[in-house]
Amino acid sequence: MNAATSDIIIVGAGIVGIATAALLTEAGHTVTVIDRSGIAEQTSKGNAAAFAFSDIMPLASPKIMMKAPKWLLDPLGPLSIRPSYLPRLAPWLWQFWKASQPSRLEASIAAQTALMRLAETEMMALVERAGIAHMVRHDGSLELHESETEFKATLSGWRRREQAGIAFEHVRGARLAELQPGLSPRFVAGTFVPGWKTVSEPQHFAQALWAHAERLGAVFIKAEASGLERDSSGPSLRMADGTNRRAKTIIICAGAWSTRLINPVTRLRIPLDTERGYNTTLPPGTFDLKRQLIFGNHGFVITPLETGLRVGGAVELGGLDLPPNYERAKTMLGKAKSFLPGLETSGGTEWMGFRPSLPDSLPVIGALPEDRSVLLGFGNGHLGLTQSAAMGRLLADLVAGKQPSIDIAACRPDRF
Incomplete structure (x- = not known):
């Protein structure tokens, strides 16, 4: 024709x-x-609604290579690969290993930093020209840590962000409770990033x-x-x-x-493969969330939206054709309840999306x-x-x- x-x-x-x-x-x-x-x-x-301009550290890194074996032992944990998919994923994993080498890390951080700087400049200008600035929230983010060991393991990454001019504040005690009331006492420290932004609802x-x-x-x-x-x-x-x-x-x-x-x-x-992400969006009023909370050691976030509260993230490397495993969403929701004891978890809508992922x-x-x-x-x-x-x-x-x-x-x- x-x-x-x-x-x-x-x-x-x-x-x-x-x-x-x-x-x-x-x-x-x-x-x-x-x-x-x-x-x-x-x-x-169905994404997590974040403008993560400070997220300059590549997933492919020696730190993740050290964590990955432990994560993979839990099929519902932060990183999952179904055994049946491993043969197909092998070339991707080989490239991921190569990109994780220290000799490649510096170049990846430099490229990601430049891309993020451009991203923030261009997006904020585009938002103004489009007349939708009211849809962008400037509440910052709060990353939470359950132990001193976990907190200290993040410090090298924060030093790299500091070198890139990214502002942040390590917080404890009363300051932590001020930034997000109602947290479980299991969290001993947090890191507040004031420049982190979210949108009112991504779609x-x-x-x-x-x-x-x-x-x-x-x-x-x-x-x-x-x-x-x-x-x-x-x-x-x-x-x-x-x-x-x-x-x-x-x-x-x-x-x-x-x-x-x-x-x-x-x-x-x-x-190209997929970081299959899962989430549950809870109805409005389920918890008074002040800003996006990041649970890095568990691989998920909780985001306040105009349509409710979104609990989701984690990574399942699994391509486009495998059926979804919504137990991953349920697991994150259960953890969210333990992290925010006052959270009402009924009435949510589950979702899965295909994040297009490259090894580096x-x-x-x-x-x-x-x-x-x-x-x-x-x-x-x-x-x-x-x-x-x-x-x-x-x-x-x-x-x-x-x-x-x-x-x-x-x-x-x-x-x-």
């Missing part, structure tokens, strides 16, 4: 695709966004950002792209209904589904080697909301043929 033609097509209406569409339409481009589900209906719908925020892009001319089409194609006329998308769509530039922001689209037309083999904790940003008119922007792991505006700015720079706002060599698609 004849192919419909656009200026720019973005595949994926998650927060990264939305932010990219907003920045491109602001620059005067004609943009069409294609997604099979809708605006922010997948991973961007509502993403939809409001899309409304800004739409006002500037962006168009959304609910349709399923089944694959990328290339010929002498340039790139096109093969759609599930048998049609084709062409564009001068195609940008793949399809999160965990991205490599399924590009693999048939590229020699690249990007080791950095996204893919750049052109397809075989076709410079196909751009790739995916793989932000649990930092998609946080880094979305930076992704949009860098992809917009590439569309315009400009030098990217920061050095993106560490994010090049062929680095693996």
Whole structure:
């Protein structure tokens, strides 16, 4: 069938695709966004709502390599891999091990720091232009520790954040209770990050950002792209209904589904997998939560939203096809009750999402080697909301043929 033609097509209406569409339409481009589900209906719908701009420490690190064996012994713990999935995950784990070596860690921290600085600058400016500043909360975050040993194990990471200019305060006793009344006495210390931000509700925020892009001319089409194609006329998308769509530039922001689209037309083999995250959103009024609480040793957070209280996180490396294991959500909710004894845990809604994860904790940003008119922007792991505006700015720079706002060599698609 004849192919419909656009200026720019973005595949994926998650927060990264939305932010990219907003920045491109602001620059005067004609943009069409294609997604099979809708605006922010997948991973961007149920995330933990944080702008984690201070989260510069990669998941791939010697510290995590030391913790991982203990975590993996608990199938409902902070990190889980089902035994049946291990053979398929082996190449990813090999790359994760390589990225965790001390020789690689410094470069990863530097790249993540630069990306986070750009992310904060671009997102806060975009929020103002979109008129949605009221949806951003500036309450900070509170990371909690159950023992002196656990607290001291975090100090090297905080020193690195201090070197990057990130403000924080280690707290105990009355100050800890002031920042969050009603905590279990099991917590001996905490770290307050005043610059940490959250959004009032992540899907509502993403939809409001899309409304800004739409006002500037962006168009959304609910349709399923089944694959990328290339010929002498340039790139096109093969759609599930048998049609084709062409564009001068195609940008793949399809999160965990991205490599399924590009693999048939590229020699690249990007080791993309999923940090499957689980949560339970409790009704409003279940607890007076002052700010996002982070339980690092347990791998989850609790976030106050306008729609209730969200308890979730942790990592299950398990691809796209395994059935969900909602016992993971129930386990986190049970822990939350023990951490906040006054928490009412009935009436919640469980959810699971596919966070697109790369072994070195950095996204893919750049052109397809075989076709410079196909751009790739995916793989932000649990930092998609946080880094979305930076992704949009860098992809917009590439569309315009400009030098990217920061050095993106560490994010090049062929680095693996």
